[in-house]
Amino acid sequence: MSRALLMALLAALASIAGAASLLTGSAALDAGRLAAALLGGGDPIARTILFELRLPRALLGLAVGAMLGLSGAALQGYLRNPLAEPAVLGASNAAALGAVIALYFGLAAIHPAVLPLLAILTGLVALGLVFLLAGRAESPLTLILAGVAVATMAGAGISLALNLAPNPFAAIEIMAWLMGSLEDRSFAHVAVALPCIAIGIALLLWDGRALDALALGADGAQALGVDLARTRLRLLLGVAIGVGGAVAVTGAIGFVGLIVPHLVRPFTDRSPSAVLLPSAVAGAALLTLADVGVRLIPASSELKLGVVTAFLGVPIFLAHLLRERRLW
Amino acid sequence: MIRAAALAGILLLASCAAPPVPQPITPSARPQRVVSLNLCADQLLVPLADRDQIAALNMNARDRWMSAVAAQARGHRLIRGSAEEVLALAPDLIVGAPAFRTDALRRMSGRAYPALELPPANSYAEIRAQIGELASALGHPDRGHRLVARMDAALAGMKAMGRGRVAAYYQRRGYLTGTGTLVDALMTRAGLVNIAAKLGKPALSRLSLEQIIAARPDVLIVEEDSQALDDQGAQMLQHTALRHIPRIVLPQAWTVCGGPAFVDAAASLNAQLAALPDPRT
Structure with missing residues (x-):
């Protein structure tokens, strides 16, 4: 499939997902009322629901999905490991831990930027730790094990922080931070996440050519003039800033970054750089569709996004683990 | 050693076989070591008991977000309510413990403690x-009569300012308080219609922001701490989409338990309703 055709198809899919996200919700609004509101008319109720509840939610779904999909593609390319992605490597949970500390210990009240900054910082520390522990390991599983360790520790840290927080309801919120949700977000959340995601996407796309060169190995890449240290720094910062900003408003959403590159790779020439942009667009579509899904599944209270993405992602994760079995 | 083993054996037997005949502690006319095991019992115990009658209150009694008697509770011993804490205090009256907990205490100690269950009150009649x-159990029946008379008089002097407005008691993460609750009793008394009744929702249900906006309540009643706390659950109540709905803020400490604070809640609700524009104009 040609790259232009693939991108056009994925863009169409993401647009459909975005539109579906605007059309679904817990309040029954028929298409006529929504269309009237969309054209600037309509009743104030429909306008409020469409523009203040569903629109920020759809935008966040698309942006966060793009960030997670792209991070997965970039990490898989850089580490040459099919299981690498922000959640598996612990970056998502660590960023959620930073957000939890900022929110529940009053730091976020100091300045609005504290929340994403702390999430980015903790995400960066986690990624740095995983890279340090296992970035050059022979077996791809070592990296995953290091990631699982960091993710588990960050998850435990979230629980501990919420139990220690001077807030009687904090313990109830553990689920939301560990499983992720886009419910009831506002444009204030979009304003936090979008700039971080834009920076993250820019940094990761910048690395595309270097990732292709790295497919030849570190020495080969250096011979081609790739500055490995800078490439790694851009990758770490890109993932940490983008995922940190996203997680600060949605909580940790797992597996999107894992699934998406595997879904789009067969339609590309399989070079790391060719997977990047399609993964971003496909990630946007996938997460937004998952978010439509949590609204359609009838449950007494809305499902968390991580529930749906885990059901989609774990089979792929296991399939790859089984393929790696000979290395155990 | 042998005696200890025998004792352990007896305890073991006692827990699965026939319980030992409990030795009742005769309820005294004026108990001197009263232990409260829940926050709502604290709300009644503190105003009705003499200060030195209270042996312990629930650990949340001093939390100003949850307890209307937080200030008066200062200086009292606070307990989580584990069996050993209670037994160590040798209470002569236990209030606010469900029957299964007092049963467990009786089985453990072989003594029957006088107890008053005081289940959560869901109406003003139950509070009275x-x-x-x-008050009778504490040996101060007159104090009880006087408190009830004061509350009756205060409530009788209030003018219901709700004027048939539809109100939603909307809590963090979108929980909606329904009918048959103390909050519903407050609303009805103030002349409000609980939106949960209109929507046919049970005593506690969940309504998303979209649903609450589509249901168009005339007024939102929110808890004070959800205005003060900045966390994910409370943030939803600060969503810009809710800004068009007039908002009444009540301290949760007044509504979470049935007690004398019911009057404060009713007064505050009516005063805040009076400040809203008349729905008929």
Whole structure:
């Protein structure tokens, strides 16, 4: 499939997902009322629901999905490991831990930027730790094990922080931070996440050519003039800033970054750089569709996004683990 | 050693076989070591008991977000309510413990403690009844009568300002308080219609922001701490989509338990309703 055709198809899919996200919700609004509101008319109720509840939610779904999909593609390319992605490597949970500390210990009240900054910082520390522990390991599983360790520790840290927080309801919120949700977000959340995601996407796309060169190995890449240290720094910062900003408003959403590159790779020439942009667009579509899904599944209270993405992602994760079995 | 083993054996037997005949502690006319095991019992115990009658209150009694008697509770011993804490205090009256907990205490100690269950009050009539019941058990029946008379008079002097407005008691993460609750009793008394009744929702249900906006309540009643706390659950109540709905803020400490604070809640609700524009104009 040609790259232009693939991108056009994925863009169409993401647009459909975005539109579906605007059309679904817990309040029954028929298409006529929504269309009237969309054209600037309509009743104030429909306008409020469409523009203040569903629109920020759809935008966040698309942006966060793009960030997670792209991070997965970039990490898989850089580490040459099919299981690498922000959640598996612990970056998502660590960023959620930073957000939890900022929110529940009053730091976020100091300045609005504290929340994403702390999430980015903790995400960066986690990624740095995983890279340090296992970035050059022979077996791809070592990296995953290091990631699982960091993710588990960050998850435990979230629980501990919420139990220690001077807030009687904090313990109830553990689920939301560990499983992720886009419910009831506002444009204030979009304003936090979008700039971080834009920076993250820019940094990761910048690395595309270097990732292709790295497919030849570190020495080969250096011979081609790739500055490995800078490439790694851009990758770490890109993932940490983008995922940190996203997680600060949605909580940790797992597996999107894992699934998406595997879904789009067969339609590309399989070079790391060719997977990047399609993964971003496909990630946007996938997460937004998952978010439509949590609204359609009838449950007494809305499902968390991580529930749906885990059901989609774990089979792929296991399939790859089984393929790696000979290395155990 | 042998005696200890025998004792352990007896305890073991006692827990699965026939319980030992409990030795009742005769309820005294004026108990001197009263232990409260829940926050709502604290709300009644503190105003009705003499200060030195109280041996311990629930650990949340001093939390100003949850307890209307937080200030008066200062200086009292606070307990989580584990069996060993209670037994160590040798109470002569236990209030606010469900029957299964007092049963467990009886089985463990072989003594029957006088107890007053005081289940959560869901109406003003239940609050009145519980005040009378507890005041008698504490040996201060007159104090109970006077408190009820004061509350009756205060409520009778209030003018219902709700004027048929539809109100939603909307809590963090979108929980909606329904009918048959103390909050519903407050609303009805103030002349409000609980939106949960209109929507056919149970005593506690969940309504998303979209649903609450589509249901168009005339007024939102929110808890004070959800305005003060900045966390994910409370943030939803600060969503810009809710800004068009007039908002009444009540301290949760007044509504979470049935007690004398019911009057404060009713007064505050009516005063805040009076400040809203008339729905008929």
